[in-house]
Each structure stands twice: as structure tokens, then as C-alpha cells.
Amino acid sequence: MSSMSAESASVGKLEQVTPARPQDVAVRLDAITKRFGDVVALSDFSLKVYRGEFMTLLGPSGCGKTTLLNLVAGFLSPDGGEILIDGAVVTEVPTFQREIGIVFQNYALFPHMTVADNVAYGLRARGIARDEIGRRIAESLAIMKLTGLEDRKPRQLSGGQQQRVALARALVIRPRVLLLDEPFSALDKHLRASMQVEVKEIQRKLGVTTIFVTHDQSEALSLSDRVAVIFEGRIRQLDAPHQIYRRPADRSIASFIGEGSVLRARLDRIDDRAATVMVGSSRIIVPAQPLTGLTSGAPVDLFVRPEQLRIATDHGVFRGRVVATSFQGDHVDVYVDAPDAAAARVQVRVPFLERVPSVGDAVAIAIDDCEATAFPHQE
Numbered sequence: 001m002s003s004m005s006a007e008s009a010s011v012g013k014l015e016q017v018t019p020a021r022p023q024d025v026a027v028r029l030d031a032i033t034k035r036f037g038d039v040v041a042l043s044d045f046s047l048k049v050y051r052g053e054f055m056t057l058l059g060p061s062g063c064g065k066t067t068l069l070n071l072v073a074g075f076l077s078p079d080g081g082e083i084l085i086d087g088a089v090v091t092e093v094p095t096f097q098r099e100i101g102i103v104f105q106n107y108a109l110f111p112h113m114t115v116a117d118n119v120a121y122g123l124r125a126r127g128i129a130r131d132e133i134g135r136r137i138a139e140s141l142a143i144m145k146l147t148g149l150e151d152r153k154p155r156q157l158s159g160g161q162q163q164r165v166a167l168a169r170a171l172v173i174r175p176r177v178l179l180l181d182e183p184f185s186a187l188d189k190h191l192r193a194s195m196q197v198e199v200k201e202i203q204r205k206l207g208v209t210t211i212f213v214t215h216d217q218s219e220a221l222s223l224s225d226r227v228a229v230i231f232e233g234r235i236r237q238l239d240a241p242h243q244i245y246r247r248p249a250d251r252s253i254a255s256f257i258g259e260g261s262v263l264r265a266r267l268d269r270i271d272d273r274a275a276t277v278m279v280g281s282s283r284i285i286v287p288a289q290p291l292t293g294l295t296s297g298a299p300v301d302l303f304v305r306p307e308q309l310r311i312a313t314d315h316g317v318f319r320g321r322v323v324a325t326s327f328q329g330d331h332v333d334v335y336v337d338a339p340d341a342a343a344a345r346v347q348v349r350v351p352f353l354e355r356v357p358s359v360g361d362a363v364a365i366a367i368d369d370c371e372a373t374a375f376p377h378q379e
Contacts, residue, residue: 026209033080059230101170299377306349316364
């Protein structure tokens, strides 16, 4: 995490910032409830976002993440609970007084305005002096690599340039909080990856507290300081990206985040915080918490990632037959039918430079020492 050294720091000064203190909360949601008719979108929802943090709200469509963003922005009012920004209650404060910058999914640029006028819009609405507006516009466009495009209209820009204009407009007002509503969804894959890197770099250097909404797992894992995984209006796990990926809190998150396979296993024993499960004759160490209450010998489902499996040159943990391969550039995904070990096809990630088995080949699969996770068996 990172934070601004002072609230008056200029958007144009991309100085390195110091980590935020854990108690330095920028946005706080306390017991938020939101209903739409008979539908409860959020129920008793609480969350703290630290100053300078890049917080991602991740979940499937309809889970409540966009509703949360709209509540922080002031576009919606909660039916219960409080919203605080920098320690002040803003639950009833209108959007324009919350000092929030917003980048929408469709960018929402004014088509009749030039790039400069779009960026200046929020400053003029706030009564900023003309000279100051000109200086801030120049700084923001330089940061966003838009210098020289001041007089163009949005229709004359590429998708990436339009996104940069929207981001410049949001940041030029020096917001206390930046809200990003799936801003990369309209971009092609290559441009999306490039813009993700740029946005993260700018966010870190400026130290602006950011709340990002997405349903794209790779975006969430690559951009975030922390990720709040939301299902049905509740946080199911709030953690660093690598913890979400390696240590999912429940099987729903394990299935939702990334790719993986579910292997049949049985519980051997539980020792304090670690448990041992058996896949065939192989022992795998997993977190104990999800298996609490099970007895030795109970069936469990072992979740493993494709990169945690490999084609073995010896006997391996289980055997199967290759049914499909998928070239992915730097690696090949190999799909193996192993009915004795898994109900569905097992996915193995093989580096491109290694020998890749052919469809129809019988193979042995090994599990490398890894941070796998197991849950009680589910039919």
C-alpha cells in the first residue's frame, strides 16, 4: 500500500510514497444494508479500505460489488449502516461533495468536448482559477501520455486514449478516493494488459486510495493490494491476491478463482493447523481449518492448480490418458482423463520447452510439493 505525503500533493508530482499505517482508514463501510424491492443486495456489509490501498471487489455478476461502488460514490443510499471517508460520515452527503474520482465502464466522456475540456470539467465545476486549471490539465495529460491531443474529440481517440482521458478527468480533481467500475472491459486483450500496468503504476505513485470493481480474476490478482471476494452480498474472503489464489477460504472461492482440478482424496490426520490428505499412496499437506470435524479416512476433495501438477517420468500419484491439448504460447495445457482420481478431466500445465504428450497417450501425473487446499467431499 502507499499513501500521499499530504492532501495538497499535486497530481503531477509522481513522488514515491510511504506505506500506509494499518489504522489509517480511508473508506469505511459499517453494517451496510441495501435492498431493491424484495431483493437484499447487501446485508450487514462491513469493509475498511486503507489510505493508498488498491482494493478490488471481485465476484460474479449480481453479487453486489457494483452496488457497493455506487453507495461509496453516493449514487445510491443505503437502507442501513454508515459510510465514512477519511473518518467523516458521508452517508447522506451528495456525490459532488464527497471528493471522489470515478472512471466508468464506458468512460462517459462528453462527445462534444475536447480532451482538454473533458479533463477540465470537474475543475471548472469546483470554481478553480483558470491558470490553475491550465496547469493541472497540462500535468494530467503529461502523466497520461496525452500531450498533444488536447484539441481532439473523443471520437478521434483510440479506446486506450479514451480511457486515459477518463482517468485524467478523475484524478485531476485530486480525489480522496478513486472508483474504477470495470474500466478495462471494452479494451482488447493486449491493450487491456498494457493499461492495467499503467493504471497500477500511476495509482502507486500518486498514492490515491482506489476501489476497483471487476469480475475478471486475472485483473484482480494482478492489480490489487487486497481482494474482497463477494458472493450474494457478503464478503467470503478478504485477503492478499496470492492468499486468495493459494489458500481459498471455501470451495466456492476455490472453484471461482483461477483454473484447477478436483482430485479424490481421503483425510489421513489433522495436526493443529495442518492436515494430511492421501491421494492414492501420496501424502499432501493442506490447511486444517476447512476439514475441522472430519475423522480419519473421510473422503475429501483436493483442489490443485494446473501448474502444481506435472507429467511424471516415474509412477506418479495417479494415471490417466490425454484427451486434449491446448497451446498457450509459453505453455501447453494438457487435459487428462483419470477416472480413478477425478470425476472431471484433470488440467496439467506443461512448459512449452518440455516434451508434450500427444492425445491418446497414457501418462502418470505427479503432484509437486504445493499449497493445495482440501474441502469435505461434495457429490
